[in-house]
Amino acid sequence: MSMNFAAAGSAAPTSADTAAPARSPGYRAYLASLRRDTWIVQGWQLGLVALFFALWEIGPRMGWINPMLTSYPSAIAGTLMKMTSDGSLVLHTWVTLKEILVGFAGGMALGTLLAVALWWSPMVYRIADPFIVVLNALPKIALVPIFYIWLGDMASIYAMAIAVSLFVTVLMLFTGFQAIDPDKVRLVRLFGASQVQVLTKIVLPGSVPTMISTLKVNVGLALVGVIVGEFQAAKAGLGYLITYGSQIFQMNLVMTSIFVLAVISTLLFALIQSVEATVLRRYGSGPSGT
Amino acid sequence: MLDTSSLVPAVSVENVTLNYYTPERETLALANVSLGVQPGEFVAIVGSSGCGKSTLLSLISGLIRPSQGAVSIGGARISAPSPRVGYMFQKDTLLEWRTVLENALIGAELLGLDMKKARMRAEDLLVRYGLGEFLHAFPGQLSGGMRQRAALARTLCPEPDLLLLDEPFSALDYQTRLALSDEIAAILQNEGKTVILVTHDIGEAISMANRVIVMSRRPGRIKEEHAIAFPSFGEDRPTPLEARKCVEFAGYFQTIWDQLDIHQAQ
Ligand SMILES: Nc1ncnc2c1ncn2[C@@H]1O[C@H](COP(=O)(O)OP(=O)(O)OP(=O)(O)O)[C@@H](O)[C@H]1O
Ligand SMILES: [Mg+2]
Numbered sequence: 001m002s003m004n005f006a007a008a009g010s011a012a013p014t015s016a017d018t019a020a021p022a023r024s025p026g027y028r029a030y031l032a033s034l035r036r037d038t039w040i041v042q043g044w045q046l047g048l049v050a051l052f053f054a055l056w057e058i059g060p061r062m063g064w065i066n067p068m069l070t071s072y073p074s075a076i077a078g079t080l081m082k083m084t085s086d087g088s089l090v091l092h093t094w095v096t097l098k099e100i101l102v103g104f105a106g107g108m109a110l111g112t113l114l115a116v117a118l119w120w121s122p123m124v125y126r127i128a129d130p131f132i133v134v135l136n137a138l139p140k141i142a143l144v145p146i147f148y149i150w151l152g153d154m155a156s157i158y159a160m161a162i163a164v165s166l167f168v169t170v171l172m173l174f175t176g177f178q179a180i181d182p183d184k185v186r187l188v189r190l191f192g193a194s195q196v197q198v199l200t201k202i203v204l205p206g207s208v209p210t211m212i213s214t215l216k217v218n219v220g221l222a223l224v225g226v227i228v229g230e231f232q233a234a235k236a237g238l239g240y241l242i243t244y245g246s247q248i249f250q251m252n253l254v255m256t257s258i259f260v261l262a263v264i265s266t267l268l269f270a271l272i273q274s275v276e277a278t279v280l281r282r283y284g285s286g287p288s289g290t
Numbered sequence: 291m292l293d294t295s296s297l298v299p300a301v302s303v304e305n306v307t308l309n310y311y312t313p314e315r316e317t318l319a320l321a322n323v324s325l326g327v328q329p330g331e332f333v334a335i336v337g338s339s340g341c342g343k344s345t346l347l348s349l350i351s352g353l354i355r356p357s358q359g360a361v362s363i364g365g366a367r368i369s370a371p372s373p374r375v376g377y378m379f380q381k382d383t384l385l386e387w388r389t390v391l392e393n394a395l396i397g398a399e400l401l402g403l404d405m406k407k408a409r410m411r412a413e414d415l416l417v418r419y420g421l422g423e424f425l426h427a428f429p430g431q432l433s434g435g436m437r438q439r440a441a442l443a444r445t446l447c448p449e450p451d452l453l454l455l456d457e458p459f460s461a462l463d464y465q466t467r468l469a470l471s472d473e474i475a476a477i478l479q480n481e482g483k484t485v486i487l488v489t490h491d492i493g494e495a496i497s498m499a500n501r502v503i504v505m506s507r508r509p510g511r512i513k514e515e516h517a518i519a520f521p522s523f524g525e526d527r528p529t530p531l532e533a534r535k536c537v538e539f540a541g542y543f544q545t546i547w548d549q550l551d552i553h554q555a556q
Contacts, residue, residue, distance in 0.1 A: 183383045186353055190371045191400035191448070201396070205387045282428045283386055 071251035076259060079252040093260055095237040096226060100264070103161020104222035108215065110162060111169025118170070119177045119203065120195065136167035140225070144232045157229030157237075164225035165218040172217070176210025177203050209283055212276045219268045223261070301327040301350060301452065301484065306359035308345055319345045321509035322359075332478070332485045334495035335503045338550060342510030343488040344380065347454045350486065351377045363452060373401050376450030378458045382441040384429035390416060390440050391425040397448040408447060415443040419473075435466040442474065453478065455487045459494065471498060472530050479527070492550070496542045497530035504549045514549050518542060 023031070053073050060067035067075075083089035118125040140163045147156035147163075184202050193201060230239025238257040245253030303325040310317040319342040327333050337343050348354045349361050352371040360367055363375065371377075384393050391412055398408030416425055419439040421432075429437055438458060445453065458474075459467040475498050478485050489495050495502045496518055504514040520528050520536045533539060 181381075181383065183379055183381055184385060187379070187383050188396065188400060189353060190351060190375075190377055191373070191397045192371060193400050197400060201400070202385070205385070208387065283430070 068249065068251060071255045075252050076256050079256045080259075083256065089260070092237055092241055092257070093264070095234075096230070096239065096261075097264060099157050099161060099226040099229070099237065100219075100222050100268070103158055103225055104165070104218055106158065107162045107165035107169055107218055107222060111166050111214075112173060112211075114166075114170045115173035115177060116199065118174050119199075125174070132167055132170060136171060140164045141228055144228055147229070148233045153233040153235060156233050157226060160229035161222045161225035164228075165221040168217060168221065169214050172214045173207065173210060176207040176214075179210075180206045209280060212272070212279065215272050215275075216269070219265065219272060223265055227261070300329050300364060301325070301486070302362050303346070303350065304360050304362075306346075306349060306356040306361060308342070308349065308354070309357045310345075318509040320349075320356075321511055323510060323512055325503065325512060327484060327486060329484055330482050331501065332475075332487070332499045333501045333503060334487045334489060334499035335505060336489060336492055336495050336546065336550065337505030337510065337513075338507055339490070341505045341507050343505060344456050346505075346510065347377065347456050347486065347488060350452075351375055351454055353377075373397075373448055374450055375452045375454065376445040376448070377454040378441055378445045378456060380456045380460065382429075382437045382461070384432075384437055384440055384444075386429050389426045389428055390421055390432070393429065393440060394443045394447050397444060401448055403448060411449075412443060412447045415446055416440065419443055434461045435463075435470060438462060438470065446477075451483055453483050453485045455485065457489055458487075460490065467494075468531065475530050492543055492546050493534060493539075494530070496539060496546070497533040500527075502542070502546060504546060514546075516542060516546065 056070065057073045059065045060070055060072045080089065083092075118128060140160070143163060144156070144160060147159045150156070151159055180203055184206065185198055188198055188201050226237075227239040227242070230237045231243050234240035238261050241257040242254050245251070245257065303323055306320055306323045307318070308320040310319055323342075323346065325333075325346075335343050335346065345354075349356055350363070350368075352361075352368045352375070355369065362368060363372065384390075385396070388396070391409075394412040394416060395405070395408055397403075398405060398412070413425060416422065416439075419442065421436060421440060421443070424432060424436065424440075429440065432440065438461060442458065459471055462470065471494055485499075487495070487498060499518055502516045502518055503512055504516075505511065506513040520533055520538050522537050523532065528536060
């Protein structure tokens with residue numbers, strides 16, 4: 001769509017064109033159209049959110065939907081206020097956030113270690129490969145009751161968060177390690193690099209873009225692991241509030257918890273994207289899409 | 291065990307054979323290759339694609355070992371890469387997460403050299419090669435010719451005295467290539483390095499080297515050798531650009547062209 005302006009941009013140069021900051025009318029029109037498109041997109045997004053909340057608010061009040069089933073935004077806002085003032089919001093959010101961060105970091109660290117081990121010894125990789133593939137395909141959610149019995153309430157949640165992200169991490173990172181240009185490895189070998197130095201000078205720094213894609217995938221997975229773990233085991237946390245709220249048929253509580261979860265995942269994702277933007281600048285390519 | 295010859299090493303490749311093994315096939319890349327290079331000599335190797343030129347350089351660098359035969363540098367048989375040997379690959383293999391200066395310093399870093407001195411030398415080399423403004427730029431911001439010069443600085447920073455250059459100019463456009471080969475020939479001659487240059491470009495080989503070696507198709511063997519001299523130019527060695535204008539140039543070119551049977555290759 002922005003192509004339309006290419007022809008206009010190559011119009012005969014005026015004297016203003018020779019000065020660096022001056023922009024040709026065609027180029028200005030092109031920039032204006034880019035801005036206009038952005039406004040349209042953002043306008044629609046805001047409008048859709050507003051419409052959604054408006055319908056959600058009006059529907060139950062007008063009796064179109066049963067408020068027992070959906071709750072509504074003003075009730076959720078009320079619940080949020082109440083929970084903020086009595087401190088329970090901070091408590092439950094903190095419990096869940098801590099679990100997410102620990103599970104996320106644990107999955108990442110353990111996954112990286114395993115990927116390095118596989119890279120270190122091709123034989124170990126060949127031996128472990130089918131097991132990893134099967135473990136990756138296994139729905140980890142099925143393990144929740146077992147983890148609970150084996151590990152108790154707290155540890156089983158961490159274990160779940162790690163289990164959900166671990167094998168994806170291993171597979172993604174190992175694939176990234178293998179994609180490293182062998183000539184770069186040969187380069188450091190020329191200077192007598194040991195296997196550890198090949199790892200620290202080439203393989204790990206060369207895999208930073210892969211690590212960031214893995215982080216993005218893992219934030220989502222760690223959230224899934226933690227919430228599912230909390231459904232089964234927790235005495236606190238947003239997942240616990242969701243099960244508790246649904247058991248006592250308090251949709252306000254359920255919806256409020258889901259809302260807070262959405263905020264947490266958005267913030268974590270934004271954090272990773274800003275890390276990506278700063279780190280990947282030096283890797284020659286900008287951040288890779290969303 | 292004292293090495294009485296000069297500090298610049300001689301290279302000797304004796305009856306080297308090399309097989310590559312893959313699950314699909316066995317490739318005889320080099321068959322019975324022998325080659326001697328004198329200290330301070332500039333040898334160019336030409337040959338059709340896949341004839342084993344890069345393989346020969348990898349063997350001399352110590353990155354791979356011969357299936358049969360021996361490679362020695364300065365009289366000592368090699369079994370691993372040595373800091374005395376600098377090797378520039380066909381690709382520049384700059385590390386995109388390091389700045390140009392950090393790239394040039396990777397050798398010094400891994401070899402455990404004095405980093406202060408290495409840094410000064412690297413900066414000096416990069417400035418001389420016209421990269422003074424780009425010391426702290428990342429390779430992604432450089433043009434092909436600049437990347438190649440950064441790779442050359444990286445190779446020369448740990449002060450190797452034998453240089454292996456694998457088509458170092460192949461990624462460049464013709465003019466940059468002529469200019470850079472002139473520059474590099476001057477640099478290498480000044481520093482009295484021993485050089486083995488692999489190239490597809492017959493003109494480049496003749497204009498830069500003291501001796502041109504023609505390899506046969508796979509399995510690579512040494513087919514012919516030509517000592518290159520330009521008596522018409524006088525006593526001194528002409529620069530590559532001057533050499534291309536000498537009367538002897540065309541004769542060498544024709545002879546080597548015929549020996550390469552390039553028309554069969556296409
Ligand atoms: N790692 C490897 N494994 C298996 N075969 C290889 C390997 N490296 C090279 N070969 C084979 O050995 C032969 C010689 O390869 P080499 O790279 O030395 O050729 P070259 O003369 O440098 O070619 P070019 O001019 O295209 O760079 C080729 O047939 C190639 O397919
Ligand atoms: Mg080659």
